[in-house]
Amino acid sequence: MIVTRFAPSPTGYLHIGGLRTALFSYLWAKKNGGKFVLRIEDTDKARNSQEATDAILEAFEWLGLEHDGDIIYQSQRDDIYKKYIDQLLDEGKAYKCYMSKEELTELRETQMANKERTKYNGKYRDFDGTPPEGVEAVIRIKAPLTGEIIVKDGVKGDISFQAEDILDDFVIARADGAPTYNFVVAIDDALMGINEVIRGDDHLSNTPKQMVVYEALGFEPPKFYHVPMIHNSAGKKLSKRDGATDVMAYKEMGYTPASLLNFLVRLGWSHGDQEIFSMDEMQNLFNPKDINKSASIYNTEKLDWLSAHYIKNTPNSELAKQLEQYELILTSHDKKEILLDELKDRAKTLKEMATLVKEIIETPTSYDEKAVKKAFKEGSVEILNAFGAKITSAGELHLPVDYHHLMEEVVNEMEIGFGKIGQPLRVALLGKMTGPGLDSVMSIIGKDETMLRIANAITLNSN
RNA sequence: GGCCCCGUCGUCUAGCGGUUAGGAUCCAUGGUUUUCAUCCAUGUUACAGGAGUUCAAUUCUCCUCGGGGUCACCA
Numbered sequence: 083m084i085v086t087r088f089a090p091s092p093t094g095y096l097h098i099g100g101l102r103t104a105l106f107s108y109l110w111a112k113k114n115g116g117k118f119v120l121r122i123e124d125t126d127k128a129r130n131s132q133e134a135t136d137a138i139l140e141a142f143e144w145l146g147l148e149h150d151g152d153i154i155y156q157s158q159r160d161d162i163y164k165k166y167i168d169q170l171l172d173e174g175k176a177y178k179c180y181m182s183k184e185e186l187t188e189l190r191e192t193q194m195a196n197k198e199r200t201k202y203n204g205k206y207r208d209f210d211g212t213p214p215e216g217v218e219a220v221i222r223i224k225a226p227l228t229g230e231i232i233v234k235d236g237v238k239g240d241i242s243f244q245a246e247d248i249l250d251d252f253v254i255a256r257a258d259g260a261p262t263y264n265f266v267v268a269i270d271d272a273l274m275g276i277n278e279v280i281r282g283d284d285h286l287s288n289t290p291k292q293m294v295v296y297e298a299l300g301f302e303p304p305k306f307y308h309v310p311m312i313h314n315s316a317g318k319k320l321s322k323r324d325g326a327t328d329v330m331a332y333k334e335m336g337y338t339p340a341s342l343l344n345f346l347v348r349l350g351w352s353h354g355d356q357e358i359f360s361m362d363e364m365q366n367l368f369n370p371k372d373i374n375k376s377a378s379i380y381n382t383e384k385l386d387w388l389s390a391h392y393i394k395n396t397p398n399s400e401l402a403k404q405l406e407q408y409e410l411i412l413t414s415h416d417k418k419e420i421l422l423d424e425l426k427d428r429a430k431t432l433k434e435m436a437t438l439v440k441e442i443i444e445t446p447t448s449y450d451e452k453a454v455k456k457a458f459k460e461g462s463v464e465i466l467n468a469f470g471a472k473i474t475s476a477g478e479l480h481l482p483v484d485y486h487h488l489m490e491e492v493v494n495e496m497e498i499g500f501g502k503i504g505q506p507l508r509v510a511l512l513g514k515m516t517g518p519g520l521d522s523v524m525s526i527i528g529k530d531e532t533m534l535r536i537a538n539a540i541t542l543n544s545n
Numbered sequence: 546g547g548c549c550c551c552g553u554c555g556u557c558u559a560g561c562g563g564u565u566a567g568g569a570u571c572c573a574u575g576g577u578u579u580u581c582a583u584c585c586a587u588g589u590u591a592c593a594g595g596a597g598u599u600c601a602a603u604u605c606u607c608c609u610c611g612g613g614g615u616c617a618c619c620a
Contacts, residue, residue, distance in 0.1 A: 089620090090620090091619080091620045093619085093620075123620060124620095125619090125620080126619055126620070128619095129619065129620085130620095183618075186617095186618090194546090197546070197547090198547090199546090199547055199548085199616080200547095200616075201616095218618095220618055238549095238550065238551090241549070241550080242549095243548075243549075244548085247547070247548050247549090248547090248548060248549085248615095248616080252617090253617080253618050255618085256618040257618060258618085260618085262617090262618070262619085262620090263619070263620050264620090267620085282614090283549090283550065283551090283613095283614070284613095284614055284615070285614095285615095285620095286549065286550065286614075286615080287548075287549060287550095287614075287615045287616070288615085288620090308550085310550080310551075310613090310614095311613070311614070313612090313613075315556095317612065317613075318612095318613075319613075319614070345557095348557065348558080348569090349557070349558095350557090350558095351558095352557085352558055352559070354559065354568085355558085355559060355567075355568040355569075356568095356569095357557090357558095357568080357569055357570090374558080375550080375551060375552095376550090376551050376552065376612095376613095377550090377551070377552095377612085377613060377614090378556085378557065378558090379555095379556065379557085380556095381555090381556050381557075381570090381571095383556065383557085383570055383571055384556075384557060384569075384570050384571090386570090387569085387570060387571090388570095390583095394583080424582095425582095426583090427582055427583040427584085428581075428582045428583075429582090489579090493579095499579080500579040501579050501580085502579090503579080504579040504580070505579080505580075507579095508579085508580065508581095514580095514581095515580060515581075516580055516581035516582080517580075517581060517582090518580095518581080518582085519578090519579090519580090520579080520580090
């Protein structure tokens with residue numbers, strides 16, 4: 083069984099990049115009937131917060147990405163880590179290091195001055211003397227000093243590192259006893275049965291260190307897939323400063339989970355020429371072997387297109403439900419089908435859609451100045467009057483076609499072009515020059531409201 | 546700087562030795578539409594550069610250049 087995980091550190095909200103790796107992990111587990119688990123990496127007490135954890139969970143809930151089993155919190159697993167630290171100490175695979183922070187800094191500075199690689203010098207690796215006073219020891223693991231370490235990566239292929247280039251005896255437990263990242267990640271992944279790790283390739287250079295831990299503890303390393311970064315328009319790693327990278331901001335902007343997920347799954351992954359993926363299709367088709375090797379630049383043009391596409395293809399009943407978050411209750415509106423049909427081709431986001439709906443169902447309180455100037459010419463008021471009279475004397479009016487007939491009558495009787503009535507009528511009804519078909523608009527708002535809006539516009543343009 | 550990764554239209558990408566280098570988006574133009582949008586059609590734009598290997602390189606190898614990541618008692 084394939085078990086994948088998403089392991090965020092709760093130092094902020096969930097952002098686009100994190101979400102994508104989570105999505106990949108989720109899809110791969112689901113496709114194989116496996117498990118997708120969530121682990122909160124909160125070993126650094128100074129930097130983590132409960133709010134951040136909650137924000138991440140909220141985002142997952144909105145998107146409908148469910149994790150399997152209980153959420154694992156690293157902060158609650160100190161006993162486990164302690165056990166393995168003791169084990170390594172007993173076996174002589176780790177040791178206490180009494181080098182003070184000042185001494186370490188000095189060491190690094192000299193190395194930099196000599197243009198050497200900064201690394202711990204192994205001073206206490208085989209120390210058996212009397213420890214210096216006043217220094218709380220950290221625990222360091224004995225890393226191989228030479229040799230080749232090969233990371234078998236499912237995206238990039240085999241990657242070879244030389245131990246002397248990248249390794250030193252790195253700290254696995256801080257002076258206060260708290261274990262460090264590269265140590266606990268390896269332990270947790272092993273203990274949780276994680277056998278396929280999909281993560282950002284910014285972790286690539288950590289992987290050899292984690293393999294040292296796997297090796298020391300006798301654990302089997304998982305299969306790794308390091309997915310390329312998502313870059314901002316400047317070509318740099320996406321960071322929290324890059325505007326709307328908080329996943330929940332996309333909800334605010336009116337994007338649906340379906341469009342966001344579809345957008346993200348195509349960033350760095352593809353399945354031939356296919357652009358549209360339902361959740362089912364993603365689950366059936368996703369395979370990390372098809373993840374591409376190079377970083378992609380984040381850009382929302384395609385998201386907008388996808389979002390528009392999904393709105394167009396969402397059934398009206400579902401759309402009405404989604405619009406409720408904008409305090410639009412359309413369920414009782416007798417012309418909601420016409421309304422939604424007219425608008426779903428015009429909106430890129432739900433938020434835009436909500437605005438468009440309001441522009442129709444609410445009586446305009448202001449009129450676009452340029453539109454008025456352009457639409458109201460000599461005779462416009464008379465035309466509107468004639469049309470108003472038609473409506474008044476007409477019987478029941480329901481469908482767009484009913485109103486359309488009346489417009490045709492006016493056009494024919496007055497021997498004018500359609501635009502002559504269309505332009506001023508549009509401004510009267512909507513307060514602007516653009517929008518859905520006028521017959522539809524009138525059908526949606528009904529006879530009384532139509533007459534009211536025409537009368538308002540006539541009053542306004544008569545003096 | 547060391548180490549590692551990457552390099553096809555502006556952007557997302559297909560390609561897996563022989564293609565008129567494909568799709569999508571964006572943009573432009575035309576058509577449909579009383580307007581706007583949708584929709585349809587058409588069009589502009591890419592293999593970073595240089596050596597090799599080969600009958601043949603976008604595709605394989607090397608170098609150069611460019612970009613990115615990472616080098617903590619952060620994760």
